[in-house]
Amino acid sequence: MPPYDSEPLDHSLEFHELHYQLNLVQRWGVNQVPVAAPGGNGNFGETMANDWDLEDPCKNGKIVGHAKGLHIRSSRGAGGHHHASFDIIFEQGSGLEGSTLQVMGPNGAEWSIVGGTGKLTMARGVIYRKYGVVDGGAKVKLQIHAFYIPMKRPNNHGPSSGNNVWRW
Numbered sequence: 001m002p003p004y005d006s007e008p009l010d011h012s013l014e015f016h017e018l019h020y021q022l023n024l025v026q027r028w029g030v031n032q033v034p035v036a037a038p039g040g041n042g043n044f045g046e047t048m049a050n051d052w053d054l055e056d057p058c059k060n061g062k063i064v065g066h067a068k069g070l071h072i073r074s075s076r077g078a079g080g081h082h083h084a085s086f087d088i089i090f091e092q093g094s095g096l097e098g099s100t101l102q103v104m105g106p107n108g109a110e111w112s113i114v115g116g117t118g119k120l121t122m123a124r125g126v127i128y129r130k131y132g133v134v135d136g137g138a139k140v141k142l143q144i145h146a147f148y149i150p151m152k153r154p155n156n157h158g159p160s161s162g163n164n165v166w167r168w
Contacts, residue, residue, distance in 0.1 A: 013149050018120065020096075020144040023055040024067055024129075027137040038073070043080075046073040050086060056093070057141075064094035067103070082107040096120065101146065103127060113146045123148040 026032055036047035047070060054065040069086025085104040090096035099118030105111040109129055116123025125146030132139050 015147050015149055018123070018125070018144060018146040018148060021057060022064070022142045022144065023057050023061070024140040024142055025053040025055060025134075025137065026050070026140065030137075032071075035070075042076065043073045044076045048072075050084075052086075054088065054142075059093065062093055063091070065090040065096075069103075071107070080107070084111065090118075101144070113144070116146070116148050119150065120146065120148045121151045 032048050032050040035049045038045040052067040053063050055061040056064045067086050067088050071082045071084040074083045075081030088101040090099045099120045101113050102115035103111050111127040113123050113125040123146045128143040130141040
């Protein structure tokens with residue numbers, strides 16, 4: 001017996017749309033730190049770990065999540081190109097508690113949403129960014145636009161009888 005189970009879909013998929021505005025707050029040495037230094041070729045290869053705060057601009061800057069991951073300087077020449085890969089983790093007060101978005105892309109004006117969990121399963125979309133400088137760091141306005149497909153969580157964990165297939 002194969003170690004998986006497959007069944008036909010008995011209903012259509014229902015897409016939902018998410019529009020969410022947040023402020024991402026970067027503080028050098030506080031919520032972003034270097035974890036790998038370049039090997040003598042300028043700053044090429046510099047790697048930073050980040051745990052950026054995400055503030056709700058409509059709730060007086062209340063932190064409603066974090067952006068946790070890495071960004072890497074991926075340019076040998078001038079221009080300072082960086083590639084970012086991180087998870088947006090929504091917390092209490094966001095309306096999406098426990099849900100995540102997986103984000104990646106260059107340091108331009110947009111990032112790609114390439115996945116999601118919790119209420120935002122199978123998310124795809126884009127985050128538009130507008131960069132601003134504040135004391136001790138930066139504040140980046142984020143406009144999140146995504147489509148996602150809500151999925152029911154499994155409620156029966158454990159192998160089914162006799163065929164070693166886990167039933168959800």
